[in-house]
Amino acid sequence: MALYKTLAQHFIDDIQAQRLPVGSRLPALRAMAKQHQVSMTTATKTYDYLQQTGWIYAQPQSGYFVANQIETTSFPSLDIKSIEQRDPKRFAPLNGYNPASSLFSPLGTSMISPSLQPSVALQRNIKRVTRRAGNHLFQYPETQGDQGLRKALAEHLRHYNLAFSAADFVITNGCIDAVRLAVESVTKEGDTIAISSPCFSGLLDLLSALSRKVIEIPIHDNGLDLDHLETLLQQGLIKASLFSTSNMNPTGMTLPIEQKQALAKLAAQYQTPMIEDDVYFELGHQKQQSLPAKYWDKEGFVIWCGSFSKTLAAGLRLGWCLPGRYLSSYLNQHALTSFGVNGLIQTCLAEFINTGEYRSHVNRIRTVLNQHIHSYQQFLIEHLPSNAKISAPQGGIVLWVQIPSLNALQLEKEANKQGIDIRSGACFSTHDFYHDCFRINCGWPLENTGDKYSTYQQLIRLCELINSSTKP
Incomplete structure (x- = not known):
């Protein structure tokens, strides 16, 4: 066992024996390193491991404290007997699913x-790009998106063992725009789409505005009710599915790897597109990020959507999509509803990724x-x-x-x-x-x-x- 894990187990034993009660403060990093005669690197790894496994938590400017042990909580799930095709317009709360406050x-x-956003680095990056910008920044951008950004994004995702080429990507105005284009590309008004229950309110509002019907698939402790989803696919009752798979909003759940594999397999088996809203993909708290269902998509039926809104700054309104086998229809729909995405912002984001500043920011x-x-x-x-x-x-x-x-x-x-x-x-x-x-x-x-x-x-x-x- 690595030294930091051995040391972490020492703290875990003390917490379990209540020698370190809930709320008690742990030694500062330097004091802990000196006390146990380890390097600062080992001390930092020890506390990082204890945080990631939920034994301790950090308070900025205050130190590290013993956490209440939050076990995986079992929430009630929607009764499968009440599941039916529904028009979200009819059941929306008074001001919509995501009311404008x-x-x-x-x-x-x-x-x-805003305190977590790398504002200074971004401003420096924008100034650097605009100083050397040519006239091409002031022309209509490519419908598919700036090639430099698509290349930078492909290279960035390779760090997660995701192998895609720049030609696979389409740049969009945020993740919700990427999802909208996907819905419009593979379904028509009146079609039914399978979603999770509960489901992000913004997606319900989007489907309502696009006049699509929904069938909610319950989320249980172990993930989505895939048996019910497959029954709907067998019966031909849905034209597409729309699921988040990692760090889902609002529950925070990440689907197990087996379920992500199964979703990709079901989409291919029944040749029914699955739209994967993965806007929180890079915000897993572990150092090893969870892979998307798209990773197991070998036939292109998974349409993977993401964004920089949650990781970097919502105001940038910059997202992306890998439409798979639907690339042609996706691009046609994009061209009909947009003249592309702001060229300057795309170039600045490509620069921010290529310098390594984006990866450092996300890790922090x-x-x-x-x-x-x-x-x-x-x-x-x-x-x-x-x-x-x-x-x-x-x-x-x-x-x-x-x-x-x-x-x-x-x-x-x-x-x-x-x-x-x-x-x-x-x-x-x-x-x-x-x-x-x-x-x-x-x-x-x-x-x-x-x-x-x-x-x-x-x-x-x-x-x-x-x-x-x-x-x-």
Whole structure:
């Protein structure tokens, strides 16, 4: 066993024996290295391993602390007996699945804090590109996307053992645009698409706007109900499927490798396209990233969509797609609805990837977001009712919470009155099933700055609302 794992096991033994109780502070890195006579590299690896396996969590400027052990939580799943073809327009909440809020607070929208964005590096990068830019930047961009960016993206993904060529990619205006083009390329109005339950609210709004029907496939503890999906495929009831597979929004779940393989196999077997919304692909908290279903797609039936919005900056509105065998129809649809994607932004992103700055940034924020998730979990465990169920994601930036007897839609309204933006379970399904669930974003640091608008203070007020509304 590696030295850092041996040392980590020493801490785990102390935690399990309660010699290190929950909430207790661990020695600082330098002190720990000196105490155990190891290098700083080994000490850092030890604490990284303990964080990744959920034994400890870090508080910025405060140190490392013993975490409550959050085991994989079993959430209720949609009853298969109630599954039916549905028109999402008919079952949308009053303001849509992803209502436009009149306010903004960090707990609502799934995104990283501006403090985590590499603003200075990006600005430096943009200045460098514009100084040497030729006239081609001011012409209509290629429909498929800047070749330099497609080459940079292909090279970047090779670090994850994903072998694609620049010719496989299409650059889009964000991930939701990539998904829209995929839906329009392989289905028509009135067609039925299989989605997960719960499903990201933005996808439900998109399918509603595109006049597609949906059938929700339940998510259980071990992933999607693939038996039911295959039954629908056998019966020819769906024209396509649309699933997230890694660090899913809102549950944070990542499908097991076996399920991702099975999804690719089912798509090929029944020659039915699967659209893979993988916007959180690079935000796994482990150093070894989970592969997408696209990795096992040998016949091109998986349409893989991604973006820089969640990893870098939402305002860039830059995404990408590997349409597989649907490349021609995808490009035709792209040309009909867009004259391409901003050339300057594409060139700047290619430069940012090629210099290695993007990879360094992603590696850094994965660790930080892991710390955020643990901090939010600890806070919620301490402040919510004892029967609250809190998700334990291995990646992404959101937590899914269920509290029996909670009216989450009413909670959302009351929270909005206090300037707190959250998403109730009603946003994530056409069924009235997740009424006691809500989702919060963990992309902002949980710091008690004393400011009443800080994330910490907003979470305090949210927990007070919940506790008062769920009292017997």
